[in-house]
Amino acid sequence: MASLNVLILVCLGYVVFLFGVAFASDRLAATGRIRWLRSPLIYTLSLSIYCTAWTFYGAVGYAARSGLEFVTIYLGPTLVMIGWWWGLRKLVRVGRSQRVTSIADLISSRFGKSNVLAICVTVLAVLAVTPYIALQLQSITLSFSIFADGDPDGFYREGSSAFWVAAGLAVFAILFGTRNLDANERHHGVVTAIAIEAVVKLLALLAVGVFVVWGIGGGVEPILQRIDQSEIGTWTIDKGRWATITFLAAAAFVCLPRMFQVMVVENDDERHLRMAAWAFPLYLLLMSLFVVPIAVVGLDLMPEGSNPDLFVLTIPLAQGEGGLAMLAFLGGFSSATSMVIVAAMALSTMVSNHIVMPIWLYSQGGGASVSGDVRNIVLFSRRISIAVIMALGYFYFVFTGGGALASIGLIAFAGIAQILPALVGGLFWRGATRTGALVGLTIGFVLWLYTLLLPGIGSGLLSESVMTNGLFGWHWLRPDALFGVTGLDPTVHSVMWSLSLNTVAFCFVSLLSFPSPLERLQGAQFVNVFDHSAGPRGWTGSVAQSEDLMIMSQRILGAREAQEFFHAEALQQGGRGVLPDPTPAFLERLERELGGSVGAAAAHAMIGQIVGGSSVSVQDLLAVADESAQLMEYSSQLEAKSSELSRTAHKLREANEKLTQISLQKDAFLSQVSHELRTPMTSIRAFSEILRDTDGLLPEDKTRYATIIHDEALRLTRLLDDLLDLSVLESGQVSLNLRDGRLDAVLDRALDSALAGSTRKLLVKRQKSTERIALRSDLDRLGQVFINLISNAQKYCDARDPVLTISVHDVGGQVVVDFIDNGSGIPTQAQSMVFEKFARVSSEKAGGAGLGLAICREIMQRLGGNVTYLTGQSGAAFRVSLSTNQEMAAE
Numbered sequence: 001m002a003s004l005n006v007l008i009l010v011c012l013g014y015v016v017f018l019f020g021v022a023f024a025s026d027r028l029a030a031t032g033r034i035r036w037l038r039s040p041l042i043y044t045l046s047l048s049i050y051c052t053a054w055t056f057y058g059a060v061g062y063a064a065r066s067g068l069e070f071v072t073i074y075l076g077p078t079l080v081m082i083g084w085w086w087g088l089r090k091l092v093r094v095g096r097s098q099r100v101t102s103i104a105d106l107i108s109s110r111f112g113k114s115n116v117l118a119i120c121v122t123v124l125a126v127l128a129v130t131p132y133i134a135l136q137l138q139s140i141t142l143s144f145s146i147f148a149d150g151d152p153d154g155f156y157r158e159g160s161s162a163f164w165v166a167a168g169l170a171v172f173a174i175l176f177g178t179r180n181l182d183a184n185e186r187h188h189g190v191v192t193a194i195a196i197e198a199v200v201k202l203l204a205l206l207a208v209g210v211f212v213v214w215g216i217g218g219g220v221e222p223i224l225q226r227i228d229q230s231e232i233g234t235w236t237i238d239k240g241r242w243a244t245i246t247f248l249a250a251a252a253f254v255c256l257p258r259m260f261q262v263m264v265v266e267n268d269d270e271r272h273l274r275m276a277a278w279a280f281p282l283y284l285l286l287m288s289l290f291v292v293p294i295a296v297v298g299l300d301l302m303p304e305g306s307n308p309d310l311f312v313l314t315i316p317l318a319q320g321e322g323g324l325a326m327l328a329f330l331g332g333f334s335s336a337t338s339m340v341i342v343a344a345m346a347l348s349t350m351v352s353n354h355i356v357m358p359i360w361l362y363s364q365g366g367g368a369s370v371s372g373d374v375r376n377i378v379l380f381s382r383r384i385s386i387a388v389i390m391a392l393g394y395f396y397f398v399f400t401g402g403g404a405l406a407s408i409g410l411i412a413f414a415g416i417a418q419i420l421p422a423l424v425g426g427l428f429w430r431g432a433t434r435t436g437a438l439v440g441l442t443i444g445f446v447l448w449l450y451t452l453l454l455p456g457i458g459s460g461l462l463s464e465s466v467m468t469n470g471l472f473g474w475h476w477l478r479p480d481a482l483f484g485v486t487g488l489d490p491t492v493h494s495v496m497w498s499l500s501l502n503t504v505a506f507c508f509v510s511l512l513s514f515p516s517p518l519e520r521l522q523g524a525q526f527v528n529v530f531d532h533s534a535g536p537r538g539w540t541g542s543v544a545q546s547e548d549l550m551i552m553s554q555r556i557l558g559a560r561e562a563q564e565f566f567h568a569e570a571l572q573q574g575g576r577g578v579l580p581d582p583t584p585a586f587l588e589r590l591e592r593e594l595g596g597s598v599g600a601a602a603a604h605a606m607i608g609q610i611v612g613g614s615s616v617s618v619q620d621l622l623a624v625a626d627e628s629a630q631l632m633e634y635s636s637q638l639e640a641k642s643s644e645l646s647r648t649a650h651k652l653r654e655a656n657e658k659l660t661q662i663s664l665q666k667d668a669f670l671s672q673v674s675h676e677l678r679t680p681m682t683s684i685r686a687f688s689e690i691l692r693d694t695d696g697l698l699p700e701d702k703t704r705y706a707t708i709i710h711d712e713a714l715r716l717t718r719l720l721d722d723l724l725d726l727s728v729l730e731s732g733q734v735s736l737n738l739r740d741g742r743l744d745a746v747l748d749r750a751l752d753s754a755l756a757g758s759t760r761k762l763l764v765k766r767q768k769s770t771e772r773i774a775l776r777s778d779l780d781r782l783g784q785v786f787i788n789l790i791s792n793a794q795k796y797c798d799a800r801d802p803v804l805t806i807s808v809h810d811v812g813g814q815v816v817v818d819f820i821d822n823g824s825g826i827p828t829q830a831q832s833m834v835f836e837k838f839a840r841v842s843s844e845k846a847g848g849a850g851l852g853l854a855i856c857r858e859i860m861q862r863l864g865g866n867v868t869y870l871t872g873q874s875g876a877a878f879r880v881s882l883s884t885n886q887e888m889a890a891e
C-alpha cells in the first residue's frame with residue numbers, strides 16, 4: 001500500500017507538472033506559436049471540466065444508491081451537444097462578438113449593460129457553485145482519508161484536512177488563474193493543463209474499469225450477469241426525476257460559470273464546436289462506461305456500510321493494487337482541481353468585475369482612469385474573491401457535514417439553472433427586457449434558496465417549524481410542499497416551481513415592460529448575431545492577417561511609418577520577414593499606434609475585424625460614433641473656417657479689382673486732363689509768341705489775339721475750377737452748408753447766373769406755382785447743379801428757337817425737377833455715359849471739358865438725391881430728384 005507521504009509527494013509532483021505545462025503554454029501563446037494550443041481537441045478536452053469529482057467518484061456512488069439514474073447527468077450535456085449544437089454556436093458567437101468575460105457579463109450585456117443584473121447573476125452563481133466546491137473538497141478529503149486509514153504512521157488528521165485542502169486549492173487557483181491579466185480573459189495555460197487533467201481522469205477511470213471487469217469480474221459476460229442479478233439491474237425508473245435531472249444537467253452544462261468560461265470565453269474558433277459536438281458525448285460515454293460494473297463489483301466486494309462514492313479508490317486498494325489506486329487518486333484529484341480552478345477563476349472574474357471593481361471605482365470618485373495600478377487592483381480583487389469563494393465552499397462543507405456527492409451536485413445544478421430563462425430568452429427573443437430578466441431571476445433564486453439550498457444545508461438555517469408548518473405558519477409555504485403540492489421528490493418539486501415561475505415572470509414582465517434603447521440595440525445584436533458578426537475566422541496567426549493589418553495600417557499611419565513599425569516589430573519577434581506574427585503583444589501595440597490616429601475604439605474595432613473575426617460590438621459602435629461625431633464637429637468647424645477664408649479671399653479679390661480699375665481710371669483721367677490742359681495752353685503760347693515776336697501787327701489783330709488768349713485762359717481757369725471741385729466732391733471732404741430756402745428762389749438765381757451775358761437767346765418755360773417748395777439743403781450746391789443743366793441746354797440745344805421747360809413734380813412722394821429742351825437730345829447709346837468725367841457727346845463746339853454733369857452727379861449724391869437722364873422725351877431731358885429730407889413742405 002502506498003504511504004500517505006508518497007501520495008502527497010506524487011500530488012505535489014503532479015501539480016508542479018501541471019504548472020510547467022500551463023507556464024510553457026502561456027509562453028508559447030505569448031509568442032504567437034499556439035496553433036496546437038488552439039486545436040478543437042484541446043477545446044473538447046477542456047469541456048471535460050463538466051466531469052468533476054462528482055462524476056469521477058460520485059457517479060459510482062450514485063449508481064450504487066439509485067441505479068441507472070446517474071445516466072441523466074451524462075444525458076443532459078449529450079443532448080445539448082447533439083441537439084442544441086446551433087444554440088451553443090450562437091452563444092459562442094455572441095460571446096465572441098460582444099467580448100463577454102463571464103455569464104454574468106453576457107446577461108448584463110444583453111439587457112443593456114445592466115450591472116444590477118450582473119450582480120444578481122454573480123450572487124446566484126456564487127451561492128449555487130458553493131455546494132459544488134464543497135463537493136470537491138469533500139471528495140479530496142475523503143480520498144485522502146482512505147489512504148490515511150491504511151497508513152497509521154502518517155501525519156494525517158481528519159479534522160483539519162478539509163481546511164488544508166481548501167487552502168491548497170485556493171492557492172492553486174490563484175496561482176493558475178490570476179497570474180496575469182488577459183484582456184480577452186483567455187487563459188491558454190490553464191486550458192492546456194485542464195486538457196491534460198481530462199486525459200488523466202479518463203485514463204484513470206478506464207484503468208479502474210478495465211481492472212474491475214477483467215481483473216476481478218472475469219470478463220464482460222460474467223459482469224453483465226452480475227449486473228442483471230444486482231439491484232441496479234432491476235431499479236425502476238422514476239420518470240419525473242429522470243426528466244428533471246436530465247433537464248437540470250443540460251441547463252447546468254450551458255449556464256455553469258466554469259462551463260461558460262471554457263465553452264465561450266476560452267473559445268478560439270466556433271468551428272471547434274463541430275468536433276466537440278461528437279467528441280464530447282464520446283468522452284462522456286467513456287467516462288460512464290464502467291460506472292455500473294464498478295458499482296456492482298464494489299457492492300459485492302466491499303464490506304457492508306462502506307461509502308460507494310469511493311469505490312473507484314477502495315476497490316483497487318482492497319485488491320492490493322497500490323499503483324492503480326494512486327492513478328485513481330490522481331484522476332479524482334484532477335477532476336476536483338480542474339473544476340475548482342476554473343470555477344474559482346470564472347467566479348472571481350464575475351465578483352471582481354461586477355461587485356469589487358464598481359465599488360472600488362466608486363470609492364475612488366467614480367472616474368479613475370485605467371492605469372497600471374488598476375491592473376494590480378483587479379488582480380488583487382480576483383485573488384481575494386477566490387479566497388472568499390473557497391472559504392464559502394469550506395464552510396458549506398463544515399456546516400452540512402458532507403453527504404452523498406450527487407445530491408450536493410443537484411442542488412448546485414438547480415440553482416444555476418435559474419439563469420437559463422434569461423439566457424435563452426435573451427438569445428432568441430428580442431422582446432425580452434431587463435426588468436423581466438431581473439424579476440424572473442429573483443423569483444427563481446428565492447424559490448431555489450427556500451425550497452432546496454436552505455433545507456439542504458440542514459438544521460439550523462431553516463427552523464423545524466418552518467419545515468413542517470411553512471413560513472409564517474402558512475401551510476402552503478412549506479419548503480417541500482409549496483402551494484400545497486405534496487408527494488414530489490424535493491429536487492423535482494423545487495425545480496418545477498422555481499424554474500416555471502421564473503420563466504413565467506420573465507415572459508410576463510418582459511411583455512409588460514418597455515426596453516431602453518441600448519437594450520433594444522443589444523437585443524438585436526444578440527438575437528440576430530449571425531447577421532451582425534463576421535463568420536468564423538480562426539485565431540491562427542496567418543501571414544494573410546499580417547498583410548491585411550499592414551494594408552490597413554498603411555492607410556492610417558502612412559506607408560513609410562507603417563512599414564517601419566512592422567519591420568521593427570518583426571525584428572523584435574526575431575522573425576525573418578518584414579511582417580511580424582500577429583501576436584497579442586504586437587496587436588496591442590499596433591492598436592495603440594492606430595489609436596493615436598483614429599481613436600482607440602475605432603482602432604480596436606478595425607483590428608478586431610481583421611484578426612479576431614469578432615464583429616464590432618455595440619460598445620465599439622457607440623465609441624466609434626462618438627469619435628466620428630467629434631471628427632465631424634471638428635471638420636464642420638474647419639469647413640466654416642475655410643468658407644470664411646474663401647469669403648475673405650473673394651472680398652480681397654473684389655477690392656483688388658476695384659483698385660486696379662481705379663488705378664486705370666486715374667491713368668485715363670490724368671491723360672485726359674493733360675490733353676484738356678494742353679489745348680488751351682498751346683493756343684495761349686502760340687498767340688502770345690505772335691504778339692511778342694511779330695512786329696507791325698495791326699491793332700485789330702492784336703486785340704483779336706489778346707481776346708483769344710483771354711478766352712483760353714478763362715477756359716483753363718474753368719477747367720481747373722471744375723477739376724478741383726470734382727476732386728473735393730469725390731474725396732468726400734466737402735462740407736455742406738445746409739440752409740432753409742425755397743426751390744423757386746434757387747431756380748431764379750440759377751437762371752440769372754446761367755443766362756447772364758449770353759448772346760444766344762434761350763426761352764425758359766416755368767410753372768411758378770409748382771415751384772413754391774420749402775427746402776433745407778445746401779442751396780448754393782443745388783443752384784450749381786441747376787446752372788449747369790440750364791447752361792448745357794443753352795450751349796447744346798440745337799433747335800432754331802431753343803426752349804427749355806423746367807417743371808416740378810411729385811413722383812412717388814419725392815420732388816423732382818425736370819429740365820427738358822427742344823433740341824435733338826442725347827443719342828441713346830451715349831445717355832449712360834454723359835455723367836462720366838470728360839464725357840462729351842457733341843464735338844467741341846461749345847468748349848466744355850465734359851466735367852459738368854459728373855460734378856452734378858457728385859453734388860446730388862452728397863445732397864442725398866440724384867440726377868438722371870430722362871428717356872422718352874423729344875429733346876435732351878434731365879431729372880433732378882431731391883431727397884425727401886430736403887423738402888420741408890409744399891406751400
Ligand code: ADP
Pocket residue numbers: 788792793794796797821823825826834839840841842847848849850851852853854876
Ligand atoms: P460740359 O461741362 O463740357 O458742358 P457736361 O458734362 O455738362 O459737359 O455735358 C457732357 C456732354 O453732354 C456735353 O458735351 C454735351 O455733348 C452733352 N449734353 C449735355 N447737355 C446737353 C443738352 N441739353 N443737349 C444736348 N447735349 C447735351
